[in-house]
Amino acid sequence: MAGCYAVFAWEIMVKKYKKTDGVSYALGATVTMELLNRRGEYARCVYVSPKSDVDAVTEKAKTLGVPVVASEKAFNILSPKENCFVIGEFEKFDAKICGERNHIVLVNPSNSGNLGTIIRDVAAFDSVDLVVIRPSADPFDPKTVRASMGAVFGINFELFDSFEAYAEKYGKREILPFMLDGLPFAERDFAKDKKYALVFGNEATGLPREFSRYGGVKIEQSDKADSLNLATAVAIALYKISIQTR
Amino acid sequence: MAGCYAVFAWEIMVKKYKKTDGVSYALGATVTMELLNRRGEYARCVYVSPKSDVDAVTEKAKTLGVPVVASEKAFNILSPKENCFVIGEFEKFDAKICGERNHIVLVNPSNSGNLGTIIRDVAAFDSVDLVVIRPSADPFDPKTVRASMGAVFGINFELFDSFEAYAEKYGKREILPFMLDGLPFAERDFAKDKKYALVFGNEATGLPREFSRYGGVKIEQSDKADSLNLATAVAIALYKISIQTR
Numbered sequence: 001m002a003g004c005y006a007v008f009a010w011e012i013m014v015k016k017y018k019k020t021d022g023v024s025y026a027l028g029a030t031v032t033m034e035l036l037n038r039r040g041e042y043a044r045c046v047y048v049s050p051k052s053d054v055d056a057v058t059e060k061a062k063t064l065g066v067p068v069v070a071s072e073k074a075f076n077i078l079s080p081k082e083n084c085f086v087i088g089e090f091e092k093f094d095a096k097i098c099g100e101r102n103h104i105v106l107v108n109p110s111n112s113g114n115l116g117t118i119i120r121d122v123a124a125f126d127s128v129d130l131v132v133i134r135p136s137a138d139p140f141d142p143k144t145v146r147a148s149m150g151a152v153f154g155i156n157f158e159l160f161d162s163f164e165a166y167a168e169k170y171g172k173r174e175i176l177p178f179m180l181d182g183l184p185f186a187e188r189d190f191a192k193d194k195k196y197a198l199v200f201g202n203e204a205t206g207l208p209r210e211f212s213r214y215g216g217v218k219i220e221q222s223d224k225a226d227s228l229n230l231a232t233a234v235a236i237a238l239y240k241i242s243i244q245t246r
Numbered sequence: 247m248a249g250c251y252a253v254f255a256w257e258i259m260v261k262k263y264k265k266t267d268g269v270s271y272a273l274g275a276t277v278t279m280e281l282l283n284r285r286g287e288y289a290r291c292v293y294v295s296p297k298s299d300v301d302a303v304t305e306k307a308k309t310l311g312v313p314v315v316a317s318e319k320a321f322n323i324l325s326p327k328e329n330c331f332v333i334g335e336f337e338k339f340d341a342k343i344c345g346e347r348n349h350i351v352l353v354n355p356s357n358s359g360n361l362g363t364i365i366r367d368v369a370a371f372d373s374v375d376l377v378v379i380r381p382s383a384d385p386f387d388p389k390t391v392r393a394s395m396g397a398v399f400g401i402n403f404e405l406f407d408s409f410e411a412y413a414e415k416y417g418k419r420e421i422l423p424f425m426l427d428g429l430p431f432a433e434r435d436f437a438k439d440k441k442y443a444l445v446f447g448n449e450a451t452g453l454p455r456e457f458s459r460y461g462g463v464k465i466e467q468s469d470k471a472d473s474l475n476l477a478t479a480v481a482i483a484l485y486k487i488s489i490q491t492r
Binding site for chain 1 (some may be wrong): 363366367369370371372373432465466467468473474475477478481482485488489
């Protein structure tokens with residue numbers, strides 16, 4: 001009954017996610033399937049709730065040699081309230097960006113749901129890489145992973161400790177900050193043969209004033225709403241640059 | 247000590263929100279402030295947590311003659327887990343749309359967070375009215391109200407029991423469904439002197455096939471992500487129609 005021992009051994013290793021952990025978790029069958037399909041080499045284990053019926057995931061996990069553990073305990077620890085029947089445990093990985101592509105740069109994004117939605121949109125258009133400036137929400141947080149619908153396993157992204165550290169490595173491109181006092185975004189076009197970094201600030205505070213030395217653009221809106229949701233602003237910018245540079 | 251009696255009388259009326267209720271709740275100081283500023287005539291009461299310090303809201307409520315009740319109980323019932331210190335109770339209201347504007351039509355949206363984000367975006371661009379086809383998430387659900395950041399108090403929206411009922415009343419306009427087999431959205435332009443209904447389906451199932459008789463457009467994306475988040479798709483469409491028809 002080696003299987004029983006394996007179940008036991010894995011089970012006791014599950015603990016609530018912490019940012020400093022080397023592993024994280026893909027919550028749900030869809031997200032776990034993305035993990036196995038795109039970053040299968042980092043998958044450590046798949047937990048399956050005894051309540052579930054998720055053949056495609058367990059088949060794929062077996063093909064990759066990833067242990068499948070039937071256990072309710074992992075769900076109680078990691079996803080006590082959610083309607084989730086599969087969890088994929090994975091090692092955090094590097095998915096370095098490339099200098100050849102345009103970049104979306106998020107300076108200190110604080111909300112993991114927002115970050116996950118943005119990751120999903122970056123994957124949806126597949127034309128830019130994602131840069132995140134710390135301190136920030138954690139791309140590997142199970143909440144981010146879930147909000148991304150697993151898209152975090154399919155995109156290139158890189159974290160930096162400061163915007164300067166990013167600019168030093170990849171700054172040979174036009175830097176375009178999105179700021180409330182910027183020029184109208186609708187009048188701004190993108191060229192195929194140039195490279196851009198579209199820079200967005202924190203959800204509550206926006207970008208620090210010093211970014212205005214790069215110029216800046218503003219997505220036009222009425223005064224009825226406070227300001228655009230970060231994920232909404234990024235989506236609008238992402239769509240335009242994707243269409244104009246494809 | 248009439249104030250004490252009032253506190254007691256209001257307190258016992260708070261109960262968990264149900265869709266069939268005639269009242270709902272604005273959770274949080276920002277959202278309650280929007281309620282008081284934009285739909286103050288529907289505000290019934292403002293609850294203030296004894297832990298809070300929210301002078302602007304209580305001042306505004308007093309100006310409008312809306313009772314302010316200091317009570318922890320309302321928070322335990324309506325917002326047990328959230329970091330929320332002000333709740334505004336309001337009567338549901340009509341905010342009928344107008345035939346002169348373009349419309350965003352959501353057919354059976356199911357997620358209140360998504361609906362709230364879309365309401366916020368509709369307010370942000372202030373160029374369209376919102377139509378929701380039932381069954382759907384509830385625009386007055388406190389979760390929707392909160393996700394809208396109070397924008398639900400500033401937009402025009404109307405619910406219909408079927409798309410046909412909507413089309414009968416407001417269908418003298420171009421109906422443009424967003425469908426996965428539609429024509430490229432980037433090649434689609436909007437005229438100032440025409441009226442449009444941009445129609446979006448449910449988050450999981452999209453629009454029923456019969457909508458393809460109206461033609462249809464698709465927001466171009468890569469195959470890396472499943473499909474665009476509903477709120478993202480609406481934001482992209484909303485931005486384009488707002489810019490081109492202003």
